[in-house]
Amino acid sequence: MTQTYLTTNELSARIKYDARTIRERLKDSVLLEGRHYFRPFNGRKILYIWEAIEADMFMQPAFDTSIPMANGANCHV
Template sequence: MSSDTHNTYLTTDQLSARIHYTPRTIRNELLDCCLIEGRHYIRPFGRRKILFIWAAIESDMLSAEHDALSLAQPE
C-alpha cells in the first residue's frame, strides 16, 4: 500500500505527544471544535474509543499556519 493511501491513526495519548497538548485539552477543548468527527477522527465500530487521522490534522494545522501568516503580511 502506498503512503498516499495509508492513514496513520493515533490514540489521544499519541496525538498529545505529537501536537504537545494534553490529552485532557484535546478531549475537552479541541474535540468537535477544531477536530471534527469524520474528518479528523473516527470512532471505529461505533464504539467510544477515538482514533485520530494524523494526515487530516497535520494538513489543517499547516493550512491554518499558512492562512495566519498570509494575514500578517503587510500589503
C-alpha cells in the first residue's frame, strides 16, 4: 500500500490551515501520533500520512453530541 508523506507546510497547503495552527492546535488533539503522523528515525521532523488524515476528514460522527442553545448555536461536548 502506497502512502503519501507530507511535511507540515505541505499539509497546510492541502487542507488550507496555517502551518502554525496545525502544529499548535491540531497536532496531538485531532492529528494523533501513530495514526496521522510519525517521527522518522525518532527525530524532530514530523511527517503526516495524507491518506489517514483524508479518511478522517470525511468521517461523520456516529451520533450528535452537541447541546442546542437558546441563541440557535450548539455547544459541542
